[in-house]
Structures are given as structure tokens and as C-alpha cells.
Amino acid sequence: MSGCACFLVNKQNRLYVLSFIEFAVNLLVMHRFFYLSLYIKKESQLQFNLFDIKTPSLVGVDISSTAVKLVELGRVGEGKYRLEGYVIEDLPKDAVVEGNLTKINEISEVFKQAWSRLGTRLQHVAMALPPASVISKKIVLPDNLPETEIEFQVQAEASEVVPFAMDEVNLDYQVLGPSAALDEHVDVLLVASRKEKIEDRVAVAEAAGLKVLVIDTEANASQTAYEGMLHLVPNGGRGKVVALIVIGAAMRVIVFVDNVQVYVRDLSFGGNNLTQEIQRHYALTFDVAEKLKRKADLPENYAVEVLQPFLETLIIQIDRALQTFLTSTSYVKVDDILLAGGTSVLPGLVEAVSAKTGVSTQRANPFDGMAISGKIALKKLEMDAPALLVACGLAMRSFDAP
Ligand SMILES: Nc1ncnc2c1ncn2[C@@H]1O[C@H](COP(=O)(O)OP(=O)(O)OP(=O)(O)O)[C@@H](O)[C@H]1O
């Protein structure tokens, strides 16, 4: 298995951590988090309950660093989705910092406005935690343990890896299946997050009178959305190494091999750097620079003096990120690149990334192939769709139930 240099296996064949953060990230290397989520179910001995996958229809809610994003999907016919509505409502600067909801009242107000613009009758939502707020660990347990004993073991293991008091933590687990390492054992994935990270998000939804049914991880929501876009990738992604590069305010590189998520890295460079450059170049405030950037309403010298140098730096960062992936794993090449995130709409970016990396590149639209409600403006959707990857993946949780 590539990309798991940070794991050690001890005598009991349990995986142990060399680097705590790397562990969390690299665990994604080893698993499809397909059903993974933290369900709110207070009566459970653990505070959350995994794998209870029956959910009523819900709205996907991504509270990102720049906006509250909502996506509502419906079903038309067997296995086909319909985008019923979406909203992107901008947040004030620094309301969300590194995934932390720092200005909760402001965020709640923006959320209420977003919800009222969506105009849905649904009352349930799915939300996601960023990778930095999630701690994961795989453990190996005998395959004949009763549920209560698994819970006990999970709690004991969690107390070893979680650097907080256990009463500050929400914990959940999922039995992944028979262990490859040990006969008559199963692999169990435990997932933990500080309660406050979850409670902040729940508070925002509850302030709008809504109920949170699913707390997922952003990595898993991206995976779900990616699986809805496989028809865009040659051979449906089978046997391929596909890099999904999400360029929002910052950047996230997710690599799938044979459609299994094997690598996730967050980089600080992204759309914020372009806004800051506009701010500096034209002596504007950040907010004004941000507005003018999105409207492309900037002086004539913008394209040559600001945009072009930014694009050059951005494609160098992307190329470097892919090289880092290749050198830290056993994979020798990337077959395809999908660009997502609000910054991916910059003109010329797809072509520039393709030219620099030599890899076939396209913009990701998580709604491609879905029916679209008549009330949605298609031209606007085309620009907005790449930023809605996580919200779309969350909304797809509505249809987990068989
Ligand atoms: N039309 C546009 N032209 C250029 N940049 C745009 C446009 N629309 C949005 N952006 C930029 O995209 C970024 C927001 O994208 P996105 O919504 O994907 O980010 P996010 O999810 O809020 O941030 P994060 O990187 O923390 O996930 C901002 O930097 C914004 O300026």
C-alpha cells in the first residue's frame, strides 16, 4: 500500500501513529469513507452512530471559509438526480478560520438568509467537518465481539490518540470488514472530533429551526460528489489516477486511484492570494477587491499585471503538489485532473494546468448529468457549480437509504 509511510504495525497488528496529523490524513489513503459519517443520535452510548444510513431528504450545507453553500437534490427516475435549488451566500471575512466558526452569530445570520433564499420545505440538513477537525484511527478487533465490547475498545483506543479529555470529544466507529492483517479479526475505523466543532455547526442550523441529521467529513462528501462525476473521467476512473484539485480561497488536492481516495493535502495558496494581490495593486480593501475580482470589473492592466502572474504561480503550485504526491507514493503518473472550487472558473486556467502538467485537465461540475430545475439559471450555475462540490456530496446523502 502506498502513501502510508507514517503507519507502524505493532505486535497485535494494530496501526500506530508516527505523526498524528499525518495519520489522520493518511488514513484516508486506506479507506473509502463512503458511508462514513457522524450521525446525531443522543441515546447511543457513543455520542454518534455510524452506518445508520436511512435518512429523510436533507439539504447539503457547506460552511466554508468564504460562504454558506446550500444544495437541495431530488430524484427523477431510477438513480438520476435533479438539482432542485442551491444558494451561495457570502460570509464576512474571517467568520470561518481554518474550519473554525469564529463569528457564530454572523454565520447564523448569513445561514438564515441563505435558507430563506433556498425556499425549501425540507427541515433537515447534512453538514461536514474539515480534515483538520477530524481524528481517525483504524484498529483491528476479534470478529466475534458484541457491540458493547466494540464500543468499549473504541473508547479505550480513542483515549490513546485523542489529545483532549474524552468528555470533550464526539466519537464514532465503523466496522470496515474482515482484516487483511489478521484472520478472524475485523478492521474498525474510529473517528473522533471535538464536541465544540460539531456543536458550533449544529447551533447554526438549530438557530434557523433546522435539524442536523448527518455530520460527515469534507473528504467523504468530496468523494461522494466525485463518484457522481465518474462519467467525466476516461474509463469511469477504473485503473486511473485522478487528481481532484479544489481551488477555493485556498487549495485541496485529493487523489483517487481506481476511484478510491488515496491522498488528501491542504495547501494555503488559492483564490485569496489573487484577492490580496488585487487589493495591494489597486490600494483597495479586501472586500472591494473580492467583489471586483468576481465581476471581472478591473482596470485594463489587470490581465497582464495581476491575473497572469497569479495564474503562473498557481499552476506552479499545482504542478508541485502533484510532484509531491508522486514522490511520496509509489504512483508514477497522474492520468487526469479535475479542477473544482470557485477559483477554477478563472479564464485560461484549465488550459494552463494542462500545458504545465501535460495531464488532460477539465473543470469539474458535480451536477453534470443531473436534471436541473427550471428555476435555476444555467449560465450562473456553470460558474457556481465547481464551488458546490462538498455541498452536493452532502445533499447526495439524502439517497443513502435503499
Ligand atoms: N467568478 C469568479 N472569478 C474569480 N474568482 C472567483 C469567482 N467566483 C469565486 N471566486 C473565488 O473563489 C474562491 C471561493 O471559492 P470556494 O467557494 O470554492 O471557496 P471556499 O470553499 O469558500 O474556500 P476554501 O478554500 O476554504 O474551501 C474565492 O477566492 C473567490 O474569490
Ligand SMILES: [Mg+2]
Ligand atoms: Mg471549500
